[in-house]
Amino acid sequence: MTKHRFSQHALSDWMKGEGPESEIVISSRIRIARNLRNQPFPMLATNQQSKDVMEQLTEVSQSGKLKSIGRFETILLSEISELDKRVLVEKHLISPNLANESRCGAVILSDNESVSIMINEEDHLRIQCLYPGFQIQEAWSLASGIDDIFEEAADYAFDEKRGYLTTCPTNVGTGIRASVMMHLPALVLTSQINRILSAVTQVGLAVRGLYGEGSEALGNLFQVSNQITLGQSENEIIDNLYSVARQIIEHEKAARKRLMEDSRLRIEDRVKRSYGILSYASIMDSKEAAQRLSDVRLGADLGILSNVTPQVLNELLVMTQPGFLQQTFNEKMSPEQRDFRRAELIRKQLRGETDYGGA
């Protein structure tokens, strides 16, 4: 089995910890859903139809136009291991749906992993652009450009009244889902988060955890995204999300400032305890890791810790997931073994060591 770049390196572009407001906004993502006019949606497609869709759409990726954006690799889901699929999900490059339920599924991945184009997911085509920091508009213009390239070669299912037609009625119209991943520890510590998040849901936005629908908000990471896809233009949707996210950023900044003024010692203590535990613990479950890493990230942002970079923390976020751990150490693990290895990996990573003796 060939080894792909994505499984060898933890680092995707979105994890670099760069970009505007990167101390609060981890990443910005746009996802566009499109379908072909003359084929049933993937759920009802025959295997032959799914194969045809896959071939037609992967052919577009060979065109010169997509190459002008970057270098792309096409990966057929049927040709990679379950572990590789899991790693792709943990890096946010494919959805769990594509990994587990697709027939003739494929992903076209750019080499910096900021673009992933999924084929035969819930819809025929899902274009995803993932940028570090608060760059939602930039992600949209790239995604829209890629959409145009595919539209030149494929007849989209589009209706004058309903817009782009999708499998699920919650995506119809523009077919876009715009989301920003935010780290909001100060709003959680000062118990303001519920008030703010319930206000957010009242303006047509949804809040989820790190791994999307149904996932818990571990490590104070919240994903804010648009709910409405019909009746608003893409720019209205993105502007709405942008201005709400901007307000949340300001609230988080104010809360951090207040925490440092009112309870500096407590915060320092919390951050340093977590740093100490991560640096020396032998067993670390994923929940504790997420919480401690959140503390350390806050410490780095507030200047309490100077030797930890945001990039290391973003990488750890992904590297401490079950699939990636098994990939890194090149062995199958029980949950207990994962907790040992997770602790080991965090210790080494915080010390700047990168040799894990495994893969």
Place this chain on the structure above:
Amino acid sequence: MFCQECGKKPATLHFTKIVNGEKTEFHICESCAREKGESIPGAPNSFSIHSLLSGLLDFEHIAGSNIGGIKQPTLRCEECGLTYAQFSKIGRFGCSSCYREFAEKLDPLLKRVHLSTVHTGKIPKRSGGQIQCKREIEQLRRDLQSKVEHEEFESAAQLRDRIRELERKIADL
């Protein structure tokens, strides 16, 4: 507080239901809640977006079945064979034609999900030239209306000419 159902175990789940503006509260224990089929957030049977959607769709179903027990003919997509009943169960369409076949039922659903029923965003470049023109004409007609109301007849005439030009363009496409 003890469970309102069994009266034995402490009530650990507290529900507030608001149906048509009428508020009811339940305080029940976990095992009674499971029997009653109330969804427990975080439990395996909790709401997914699809079950929530099919709840919205069922609403229509219930409203329809009240009319003297008359059975309506099965609504089915000619293209892919999906029935409206199946769609309301799974909350997903089978193909692009389903949108046309189920059109009469979609407005209330889309309104509830999106607060709107009509797309106003991006249009495919290659196949959407005509739609682009139509949208521009609609906008120009609205502008024309307001010019006429304000008695700005000179600019109204310009708008009228532009509308005619676009209409000719559509006829040519």
